Amino acid sequence: MTELFTVHTPPAAWARFTAHFHPQVRSEWIATADALDRVLAASLVSPQDLPDFPRATVDGYAVAAADTYGATPGLPAFLAVVGEAPMGVAATLAIGPGEAVLVHTGGMMPPGADAVVMVENTQRVDDANIEVFGAVAEGQHVIQVGEDIRGGQAILAPGHHLRPQDIGGLLALGITEIAVAVPPVVGIVSTGDEVVAPDQPVHPGQVRDINSYTLTALATRAGARAIRYGIVPDDRAALAAAAARAVQECDIVVFSAGSSVSYRDMTADIIEGLGKPGVLVHGVSVKPGKPTILAVCDGKAIFGLPGNPVSAMVIFDLFITPTICALLGAAASPQARVTGRLARNLASDTGREDYIQVRLETRDGELWAVPVLGKSNLIYTLVNAEGTIKIPLDSNGVRAGESVTVVMH
Amino acid sequence: MTELFTVHTPPAAWARFTAHFHPQVRSEWIATADALDRVLAASLVSPQDLPDFPRATVDGYAVAAADTYGATPGLPAFLAVVGEAPMGVAATLAIGPGEAVLVHTGGMMPPGADAVVMVENTQRVDDANIEVFGAVAEGQHVIQVGEDIRGGQAILAPGHHLRPQDIGGLLALGITEIAVAVPPVVGIVSTGDEVVAPDQPVHPGQVRDINSYTLTALATRAGARAIRYGIVPDDRAALAAAAARAVQECDIVVFSAGSSVSYRDMTADIIEGLGKPGVLVHGVSVKPGKPTILAVCDGKAIFGLPGNPVSAMVIFDLFITPTICALLGAAASPQARVTGRLARNLASDTGREDYIQVRLETRDGELWAVPVLGKSNLIYTLVNAEGTIKIPLDSNGVRAGESVTVVMH
Numbered sequence: 050m051t052e053l054f055t056v057h058t059p060p061a062a063w064a065r066f067t068a069h070f071h072p073q074v075r076s077e078w079i080a081t082a083d084a085l086d087r088v089l090a091a092s093l094v095s096p097q098d099l100p101d102f103p104r105a106t107v108d109g110y111a112v113a114a115a116d117t118y119g120a121t122p123g124l125p126a127f128l129a130v131v132g133e134a135p136m137g138v139a140a141t142l143a144i145g146p147g148e149a150v151l152v153h154t155g156g157m158m159p160p161g162a163d164a165v166v167m168v169e170n171t172q173r174v175d176d177a178n179i180e181v182f183g184a185v186a187e188g189q190h191v192i193q194v195g196e197d198i199r200g201g202q203a204i205l206a207p208g209h210h211l212r213p214q215d216i217g218g219l220l221a222l223g224i225t226e227i228a229v230a231v232p233p234v235v236g237i238v239s240t241g242d243e244v245v246a247p248d249q250p251v252h253p254g255q256v257r258d259i260n261s262y263t264l265t266a267l268a269t270r271a272g273a274r275a276i277r278y279g280i281v282p283d284d285r286a287a288l289a290a291a292a293a294r295a296v297q298e299c300d301i302v303v304f305s306a307g308s309s310v311s312y313r314d315m316t317a318d319i320i321e322g323l324g325k326p327g328v329l330v331h332g333v334s335v336k337p338g339k340p341t342i343l344a345v346c347d348g349k350a351i352f353g354l355p356g357n358p359v360s361a362m363v364i365f366d367l368f369i370t371p372t373i374c375a376l377l378g379a380a381a382s383p384q385a386r387v388t389g390r391l392a393r394n395l396a397s398d399t400g401r402e403d404y405i406q407v408r409l410e411t412r413d414g415e416l417w418a419v420p421v422l423g424k425s426n427l428i429y430t431l432v433n434a435e436g437t438i439k440i441p442l443d444s445n446g447v448r449a450g451e452s453v454t455v456v457m458h
Numbered sequence: 459m460t461e462l463f464t465v466h467t468p469p470a471a472w473a474r475f476t477a478h479f480h481p482q483v484r485s486e487w488i489a490t491a492d493a494l495d496r497v498l499a500a501s502l503v504s505p506q507d508l509p510d511f512p513r514a515t516v517d518g519y520a521v522a523a524a525d526t527y528g529a530t531p532g533l534p535a536f537l538a539v540v541g542e543a544p545m546g547v548a549a550t551l552a553i554g555p556g557e558a559v560l561v562h563t564g565g566m567m568p569p570g571a572d573a574v575v576m577v578e579n580t581q582r583v584d585d586a587n588i589e590v591f592g593a594v595a596e597g598q599h600v601i602q603v604g605e606d607i608r609g610g611q612a613i614l615a616p617g618h619h620l621r622p623q624d625i626g627g628l629l630a631l632g633i634t635e636i637a638v639a640v641p642p643v644v645g646i647v648s649t650g651d652e653v654v655a656p657d658q659p660v661h662p663g664q665v666r667d668i669n670s671y672t673l674t675a676l677a678t679r680a681g682a683r684a685i686r687y688g689i690v691p692d693d694r695a696a697l698a699a700a701a702a703r704a705v706q707e708c709d710i711v712v713f714s715a716g717s718s719v720s721y722r723d724m725t726a727d728i729i730e731g732l733g734k735p736g737v738l739v740h741g742v743s744v745k746p747g748k749p750t751i752l753a754v755c756d757g758k759a760i761f762g763l764p765g766n767p768v769s770a771m772v773i774f775d776l777f778i779t780p781t782i783c784a785l786l787g788a789a790a791s792p793q794a795r796v797t798g799r800l801a802r803n804l805a806s807d808t809g810r811e812d813y814i815q816v817r818l819e820t821r822d823g824e825l826w827a828v829p830v831l832g833k834s835n836l837i838y839t840l841v842n843a844e845g846t847i848k849i850p851l852d853s854n855g856v857r858a859g860e861s862v863t864v865v866m867h
Contacts, residue, residue, distance in 0.1 A: 081656075085675045099838075102662050106835055108719050136692065137652035139662035153720070155652055155765065157663040168719070197836040204841070212867050213675035214840035217668040217767055220656035221837050243546035243564055247490075247629035253511050253548035254566040259626040266494045266622035283545065310517050310577070311562070356564065358626055383866050385792040426515055427606040428630050429508075431623035432613070457792050458621050 056332040065329045069345040074378035075231040081219045084211045087229040088377040093204040098195035103158040107190045110149040111162035114187040125180035165190035208379045233376035235268040236299035238278045240306050260305040267365045271373040301350045316353045320344045334401045337425035338364040359425035363404045385457040389416035396446040406434035465741040474738045478754040483787035484640040490628045493620045496638040497786040502613040507604035512567040516599045519558040520571035523596040534589035574599035617788045642785035644677040645704035645711045647687045669714040676774045680782040710759045725762045729753045743810040746834035747773040768834035772813045794866040798825035802858050806849040815843035
């Protein structure tokens with residue numbers, strides 16, 4: 050076990066973890082209309098040309114483009130209007146030379162027509178004839194068969210987060226059901242004799258549970274489903290029983306243990322008993338968040354998080370969100386980020402990643418990132434922050450005035 | 459009505475609209491634990507000091523700091539250990555001069571103690587005494603009463619989007635229920651004789667409904683609840699009936715009408731009949747999306763969107779998302795955005811806002827925004843895009859190589 054107490058850098062810790070964690074994406078079929086923000090589990094290919102008939106893109110007259118060549122306002126082309134193409138049914142009325150058919154935006158092009166003259170560029174001469182005041186090119190104001198997408202063309206790849214327009218694009222092709230990734234299940238096990246549920250009375254010496262709920266929300270936001278296993282007393286048998294149940298029912302188990310050394314050691318010990326290979330990393334060179342455990346037990350991903358709320362959130366973003374993405378078969382969603390200038394010097398040690406909570410302030414039209422100086426064991430450090438900046442491993446700090454990237458909460 | 463056909467710039471159109479639209483935020487009480495991404499409807503003030511007892515932040519010995527002054531590894535301070543403070547109950551065992559009590563991280567400080575010596579900086583001499591190898595300052599390794607937040611202090615303001623840490627912060631104070639904004643209801647009325655539901659067979663001349671579903675997803679993403687009123691035939695009486703029902707049941711009604719001039723005129727006409735003041739803007743200088751209607755009818759927000767999917771999405775982002783935010787009492791959520799270099803020249807007209815769909819490409823480590831050149835009536839223009847860039851009103855274009863901000867989809 051001694052080797053396990055070596056502190057690893059975040060990339061080294063992640064590499065040790067992923068060498069043993071081999072996520073399997075599970076999929077389920079759901080209605081495309083309900084698939085917003087879900088992750089596609091299989092590649093999709095267009096079953097048809099879209100559109101599958103040529104469509105007018107303006108209101109006007111469907112014509113043979115050649116019949117309009119040379120037309121000008123002074124010397125218009127004369128065409129005979131042989132009818133109107135109704136919306137929503139096949140256009141069967143064909144045009145011959147010198148003929149035109151009235152069409153509406155989105156309507157099917159009549160046989161023999163290859164362009165549309167906008168109604169604004171025409172004038173009725175009488176009931177049966179129009180003047181055309183300008184030439185149109187072949188294909189002008191027409192969407193061709195397959196111009197949106199062709200049958201057999203790849204649409205979207207597995208791992209894609211479905212957006213509003215993707216839902217529209219799939220339904221346009223009649224793809225009303227799709228295979229998406231089943232949300233991974235994250236079990237959250239809280240311990241601490243001093244911790245009580247938020248709806249219970251608290252007595253001196255007791256505090257309400259914070260992390261179970263913050264972690265549930267973080268898991269939900271990352272696309273997982275969270276199960277809370279309640280607050281387990283600081284008792285080896287009780288914690289081991291909760292751990293065994295959670296690892297059975299979940300893909301990922303997160304221990305939000307008390308922060309004391311003895312609790313942490315007990316947690317590591319219990320994780321070791323959950324399966325092979327067991328604890329892979331115990332201690333990561335990140336501030337806050339050093340006393341973190343990464344483990345893989347019989348294929349399940351297991352994390353021991355520091356009890357401090359700020360540390361817990363930093364470590365969740367760093368390791369658990371990517372694990373949820375891996376189980377969804379997805380790349381991480383892009384997070385909102387802004388660039389600002391740092392409001393004060395921040396020191397760091399090389400060989401350690403620092404994550405600093407900041408709020409944003411606009412001064413003379415410029416955006417400044419102002420570090421929130423609360424301790425990492427205070428939840429209001431996070432509540433008062435709008436985002437996080439990272440000081441990378443190889444840096445010994447950032448000076449006031451330098452440009453920083455703020456990842457928004 | 460003639461004045462209505464003046465095309466307005468997007469800011470002028472929004473100003474006309476907001477001069478008549480006076481949103482009322484409705485609120486409801488929900489469990490704080492379920493409030494992720496909801497919008498707070500009332501300001502919250504802390505009901506108590508947090509913590510409400512002083513807590514140790516490390517494992518060690520609670521002491522009077524003065525008893526450790528001058529202690530060094532060579533000349534340690536000797537203290538008598540008078541007991542252990544148990545977790546989760548009031549610390550009643552007080553310390554006197556020269557005494558210490560064993561404490562655990564998060565535990566209550568014993569009366570008389572004002573600092574904690576980390577266990578690493580001590581050594582047991584015998585069952586009852588320890589050596590302390592360094593001085594601690596008053597307050598060191600202690601969270602003071604109210605240090606996280608004080609009773610009476612403002613926590614969060616109305617309009618705040620609740621994040622994971624906010625849920626934790628509220629539950630830490632025992633605030634288990636909160637008032638949040640009721641999601642505004644957006645009614646979506648689709649028309650077009652050529653449009654059929656995506657799960658129905660399509661015949662030549664017919665197309666499947668796209669916009670109802672894309673708009674539903676956009677509304678959901680913005681924090682609203684969408685109701686689809688189906689596909690209404692191109693018939694004045696049918697459209698007027700659907701409109702009357704939607705305006706009764708919803709806060710916002712969106713007409714996704716056919717794109718032809720006659721449909722648009724009929725839509726504008728029906729909107730005029732829904733209440734006062736009626737149509738405020740008919741035509742906005744934005745590309746794509748010019749044939750847009752903004753109206754307020756007896757307090758309800760009404761929009762007529764272009765039928766083209768790209769235009770519909772651009773206009774939704776421009777006007778309907780801010781209207782939903784106004785009904786939630788919220789500022790717009792920050793959207794993910796990235797900066798890249800534009801891959802080709804884009805021309806625009808001054809006096810018009812242009813929104814260009816782009817995909818992102820990394821070339822030699824640099825991010826490039828590559829315009830997706832599909833027409834605005836093709837849904838796959840949006841599916842193939844990763845974000846949008848805006849060319850502002852006063853610009854006549856952007857040159858290849860210039861830096862642009864991409865708002866991610």
